[in-house]
Amino acid sequence: MREHLFQLPQAGTGSLQAQVREMLVAAILGGQLPPGTPLPSCRRLAKQLGIARNTAVLAYQHLVDEGYLVSRERSGFYVD
Numbered sequence: 001m002r003e004h005l006f007q008l009p010q011a012g013t014g015s016l017q018a019q020v021r022e023m024l025v026a027a028i029l030g031g032q033l034p035p036g037t038p039l040p041s042c043r044r045l046a047k048q049l050g051i052a053r054n055t056a057v058l059a060y061q062h063l064v065d066e067g068y069l070v071s072r073e074r075s076g077f078y079v080d
Helices: 016-029 042-049 053-065
Strands: 069-072 076-079
Touching: 016 053, 042 053, 053 069, 053 076
Parallel strands: none
Antiparallel strands: 069 076
16 A cells, blocks of 8 residues: 555664654655545554554654644544
8 A cells, every 4th residue: 555655764863753753744745645644553653664652653643733644533643
């Protein structure tokens, strides 16, 4: 599906959480993730990227706070 979009850069700078946020914002602003697109669950994203689940949760929550994502109860995260 869109798994190729969810890859961290090899020589990333900053914290893992910041790298995840930058990756997602770039995909959103670049049009690869249009509004309404569901994102992988935190567990699935963490497993795919090889990061802790908490890192994915915090990155998603930060993007909700910034208005890039919306959280739908019992449904997941979506591009806003």
